[in-house]
Amino acid sequence: MFASLSPPSSLPSSLSFSLFSVKTPPVAAHIVPRRDLVSLRIRASKNGSPDYLFHEKLKSFAKSAILIGAAVSMTGKLSTLPAKAESPVTTTEEVKEENFSSEIEPTSPLTELLESTPEAVKTLRSLLQQKLENGEDEEALKLLERLVTAQPEETEWKFLMARLLGxxxxxENARQVFEEILQRNPLSFEALFENALLMDRSGEGDAVLQRLEDALAVAEAENMVKEIRDVRLIIAQIQFLQKNVDEALRSYEQLTREDPKDFRPYFCRGMIYSLLDKNVEAKEQFAKYRELSPKKFEVEGYLRTPLSKMKLFGSGEDN
Known part of the structure; x- marks a missing residue:
């Protein structure tokens, strides 16, 4: 099945690409995404060449490439940032990193308010959404810091803080917050996955795989079947991001053999085949995904829908 897909040579010879984090909307279930965590950096030859056409096809998938990661995380509960009105894509930034910790003293007047008035949480969530949509990142971050202080056990706020920092x-600040989450729950799927993306983005290719292998060893030692599978899904995603296409496909195929009812590997393989212009194989994988997906999600429609128009922030539903 994979004989025709040798890693670099399976793509046009004059084309190379890498996947890394930039500011365009990620996809997830609770809050409208506003930036992809993944895009493509591509070098193509001539505008009229087959390589250039492939380059253009890959560019058209840049905003949807993170759906592979979203499919992996679709069965976990996670919060994402809301859509920001027409913000430009930024591929590189030089920002001064500061010592940062989301672990602040657990009691405050806000803590008492949130404990005694449940509606206050909804009000602050609405305010946070407005700040993010308006691009008031610093104000949103200050609000998240207060929420983390008031509700230190509520990991949703920490996830949002880490994503906003990213x-x-x-x-580095974002990774620090994810590490705090992982200290409490070393096998947190969302934290492992997003921290792995940040590590890979920072050029720590070998380190990120070692980190995931360590997490896998912990899950295997405790015979945690679900967590073992989840970590292996993350490893397969990182293999793909590191251009190990055959290896990623083999990993997904093995996961499918072990649990044919898990819809996630089918979606991931479908996306990879789409990027490789293997449309017949992609359709087969997406068809299987739709058959098994609990929400019967229409993949093609999803890919055509602007990511900024996905479901709104704060639905409170599990994936």
């Missing part, structure tokens, strides 16, 4: 170019 969006602001403060990668």
């Amino acid at each position: 969006e602001m170019g403060r990668t």
Whole structure:
């Protein structure tokens, strides 16, 4: 099945690409995404050549490439940032990193308010959404810091804080918050996955795989079947991001053999085949995904829908 897909040679010979984090909307279930965590950097030859056409096809998938990661995380509960009105794509940023911790003293007047008045949480969530949509990142970050202080056990706020820090170019700060989450829950799927993306974005290719292998060893030692599978899904995604296409496809195929009812590997393989212009194989994988997906999600329509118009922030539903 994979004989025709040798890693670099499976793509046009004059084309090379890498996947890394930039500011365009990620896809997830609770809050409208506003920037992809993944895009493509491509070098193509002549505008009229087959390589250039492939380059253009890959560019058209740049905003949807993160759906592979979203499919992996679709069965977990996670919060994402809301859509920001027409913000430009930024591929590189030089931002001063500061010592940062989301672990602040657990009691405050806000804590008492949130404990005694549940409606206050909805009000603050609405305010946070407005700040993010208006591009008031610093104000949103201050609000998240207060929410983390008031509700230190509520990991949703920490996830949002980490993602916002990443969006602001403060990668090390974002990773620090994810590490805090992982200290409490070393096998948190979302934290492992997003921290792995940030590590890969920072050029720590070998380190990110070792980190995931360590997490896999912990899950295997505890015989945690679900967590073992989840970590292996993340590893397959990182293999793809590191251009190990055959290896990623083999990993997904093995996961499919072990649990044919898990829809996630089918979606991931479908996306990879689409990027390789293997449309017949892609359709087969997407058809299987739709058959098994609990929400019967229409993949083609999803890919045609602007990511900024996805479901709104704060639905509170599990994926």
